[in-house]
Amino acid sequence: MMNNELIKNEDECYRLAEQKAAHYFKLLREQVTAKTYVTNLTKDFQSWKQNHIHHSFLSFFSKRQETPDLNGYHSYIQWLELTGKLDHYLDRSVSYIFMRDLGKALDSAENKESVRRFTAGLKKYLLKPASESGEQIEMFSMDGMYRWGQKEGIESAVMWMHNKIQTAASHIPKGMDAEHAKRKLMKIIGGVLIHEMEAMGGGVRGEERTKRLDHAIRLGYSYGLTYPFIDDLLDSAVLSDKEKRQYSDLIRRTLITGVVPELGKWTGENRGLIQFIHAELREAFEYIRANQRRETIQSFFELAYVFFQSQENDREKNLANAHYTNEELYIPVILKSSSSRLIVRSVIGAPEDKGFENRTFYYGIYNQLADDFADMFDDLRSGAVTPYTYFLTYHEQRPDLINPFQLYWSVISYLIHDVYGSDPKTCEVILDRAINSLKRFKLRVGKKKYHELMGLFTSEVPTFNQTIQHLVRKADDVDFFDKLLRDHVLTVLKKEQQEREEFIYTINTVRNQINETLPIAKNGNELLLKSPIIDAANYSLEGDGKRLRPIITWMMGINEYGLDRLAIMPMLRALEYMHTASLIFDDLPSQDNAPIRRGRQTVHQMFDAASAELTGLFLTQKAVHELSSLEGFEPRAVLRLIQYASQVTMDMCMGQAMDLHSKGKQLSLEELNTMCFYKTGIAFEASLIMPAIVAHADEAEMKALKKFARHAGIAFQIKDDLLDVEGDKNLLGKPVGKDAENNNSTFVSVLGLEGAKKAMWDHYCTAMETLQEVPRNTTFLKYLLDYLVNRER
Incomplete structure (x- = not known):
């Protein structure tokens, strides 16, 4: 019965989601055209900058002299604590995670208490003296995770996760990034764990807590596996065009019927890789399905289908095609960015949260546009079609194209005032994040390239651009823990990969010399x-x-x-x-x-x-x-x-x-x-x-x-x-x-x-x-x- 309903409703659920995305896009487009976001955000920034721009000569000199390199993870946390900034830093970081990953509103007393409790726990962990454990454990090292697993009674799940991640990474083919895949898997598992821990609050203890954390790790891995072995694989050049079509059909049939079909005959040269992936994804899919509540299983399949189909629609675009409409560029982005986050909540079977679905739906494109902005040059080099790469390529030929940078600010204005009801804390956190993203981008691409892009993207709103750039130059206390952690993990993973290669080379070289003697x-x-x-x-x-x-x-x-x-x-x-x-x-x-x-x-x-x-x-x-x-x-x-x-x-x-x-x-x-x-x-x-x-x-x-x-x-x-x-x-x-x-x-x-x-x-x-x-x-x-x-x- 369920399978028949899925087959019958697949096009209908996608069509309804597409209608909702089209309506949202229309609202955003109207704001871009009328420039109403400029008026709203200019007022917001006037209030916001009072807490972020300090005119004191002493404070400026102190900042220049004392602020450590942001890449110094442990030293930076210690510096924040010494200067009295750590509480605010962690509060905005945790608040942002609650908004982005948990779909929470920050104005309720219950959510404020959850943020406070989570922030206090994170601070305690980050400032734990080395003497308490004999060392300073890396958050994502196996020894750090295993010790945490022992504390929670979930060592078996941590061992299972470690083995699964190592096995998956070892099967990442050339042409894809194994370290990126590991980081993504760990991030998704962490996100599902945060969902579960927030859902449990402080009231669940003992065997029930252990069971739910164990379950979250396995669900997180099972869901996270789709990113390297579906999204990233189909985005890469590993599979031939014929293999991609065959593989996409297999995924689509799974989501339509609720059953993973047999692999069947595979004629491409990647048969061994696909056999491994098929077995792993089948195991992961069956685990997710077996652990779904009856009332969420339908929603899970519908969301998964919308996400996959919107990804496919986006993936089929070619940067050489100069005729895509604005709707064709943006609606799939709205769909994939919102459904990917809605799926997580469905996967873990979290209790209903009033307003969660709407907040998550409207929030998704903000995060996606921010990511696409940061990655625009990499995307250009790979020929990927995003709102930014398409605008950079065709803005001179296509005056009808919507400026994605302006749409990004429209989304921010809409979130603050229409979705979150002008809540001061939400406004603070979102504007912190926006300015921090521009600061990081400017540092990465250099001042010259940055100002060239800003000239292009903000030519229609020069006064607003002046406001933004003043804040990018002058504002402080806008950085976030998840970015620090992401940079740290990437640095650690890259360093470990290099050290691991050097270790293997050394072992083989020294072994040969010893053998000779x-x-x-x-x-x-x-x-x-x-x-x-x-x-x-x-x-x-x-x-x-x-x-x-x-x-x-x-x-x-x-x-x-x-x-x-x-x-x-x-x-x-x-x-x-x-x-x-x-x-x-x-x-x-x-x-x-x-x-x-x-x-x-x-x-x-x-x-x-x-x-x-x-x-x-x-x-x-x-x-x-x-x-x-x-x-x-x-x-x-x-x-x-x-x-x-x-x-x-x-x-x-x-x-x-x-x-x-x-x-x-x-x-x-x-x-x-x-x-x-x-x-x-x-x-x-x-x-x-x-x-x-x-x-x-x-x-x-x-x-x-x-x-x-x-x-x-x-x-x-x-x-x-x-x-x-x-x-x-x-x-x-x-x-x-x-x-x-x-x-x-x-x-x-x-x-x-x-x-x-x-x-x-x-x-x-x-x-x-x-x-x-x-x-x-x-x-x-x-x-x-x-x-x-x-x-x-």
Whole structure:
């Protein structure tokens, strides 16, 4: 029944929405023609500027001297607090979010209290002393989100979200921006969470709050996925024209029928990409549909169809076509900008809010015109048709074209006086935002280009333009937290992408150099050389090892402690010899009896068990020999290093013995943590502590490094346990399921799959927090930790 109704009503619901948009556009057009917005806003600005333009010489000098760079996220927040500006800054920022994202009116007592409560919570978070948590967590870092998830009891949802975002981003094809996709997904999830938290207010606690936050994260991701994998994909040049038509038809059929159709035959070269997207979007769509209230499901499909169809109408425009009417340019913009925000409210099934639909409908184009203004040059370069790009291209040929900049101010006037009833707080926030947008644009494009554009866009209203430009030059206290956060997140994501690429390059480069120095030469008595031990040792070293331990020592020793590369080579070899020996022993028939290691037969399979045992012993002694050959370091430091390395080897042996004697037994979590640290984590500790010893690092630094290594090592081992259950044999280079086959106690067997994942992320967070205590550049260790928990082998 529902499907038939959707098929019957699809054109009708779009037509009705189009009529409403046409009526709104007519009102705005009349204001542009009569210039009534100029009179209204000139009066508004006369009152507004009293709070934003300060004529005192002292205040001007103070501002010039003290205001920090806006890109300095944390320092800027601290500066606002010190100067007494933070409360007003956050109040206008939160008020704007309530208007834009929640469709709220700011004049009701209930909404004022909600803004106050939300602002107080945000301020408390931003000013939280580092001592409370041991570090200054990035709002959108995995450790920051996971710690918040623990506090709210929604760790599972945060882990699910992280995995989903990482997977989606890894499938973003060339020609699209993976970092932009991640930011957009996080923004939409955050927006849905804000909707949900505002709807709950302060009265929902316990299991109900946990359930609703978990639900909001999954809904936010499910809805947000449509942006990179529908809107951005169809806007890009990734798909051929034929593929775009085929894909658009599939989306349209879904919205008409309420059911995701089978993909069917796909003849384009992007079949693999579309198969992945189809599976992800089907899962997301079914989650949204399954969690809709009966009374909102119809509205959801109608809004989604209006949004998609208006996007399609806009997408089909060609900048080379000089004959589009004003209605063809603006009505789809009104439809897509309003319906996209209305969908969010429908998705989460929020309770009815009187006036919400009208406020959101009228507000949408304001935000869209502001975005299109900011992006006009990028849009011009890509050939996209927006009101701005079309006006810039054809204004000389088409005097009938409406000036989008004038329409933008008309929208502002209409919102303030006709939608929000001339509410002073609303007027303040909207004008703050408008002037701030112009300030940011001027800074980005430069004064010359900015004034050229203003001359073009405001030629018919020169006096109004003078008022605006005076305010752009002189006004202060008009910036917003969401812009600061957006810039910060973009900066962080770009920096992380660059650092991640450098990390991967460094890993591969250093790994290759280490591999070259590992083979053991055959020197000595010819009779002894006939034994297979050196061959077996080199065979084991030639496997596809990650070389993480010597790589860590290389990076810390050379880059952070300034040690000579050639001088520490024996240390690097010693670490890999020790580690490889431990793997040979671990694989023996008397222990795990593993047939495959590093993608090839284990040493005892290739040679024999006795040779494998002797080879392991040979490599441990070879490691000591390498350390004793270190030159250029203080003898006492080298002696201390050898003593430490010997202790590490003994501890590893005891950890392995504990593992062997635990077979068939159920270990406690404490026993498991101890065992895995001595089996695995202590080798990570050695890779950090050994260069620190010869560099004479102080005890506080070594204590922090040991703490990091302990938690990173346990996280690494938990990931190994998870891969033994969920991993891909071909990627791992060894069989899966060996732990269960050998009756080993693992984090999965003790905590269960979900519990093991939570434990891994908890150790990850503690390790990441500990890096704040290390007085070195820890960027490499940060990405190493990310690699340890996100790897597939």
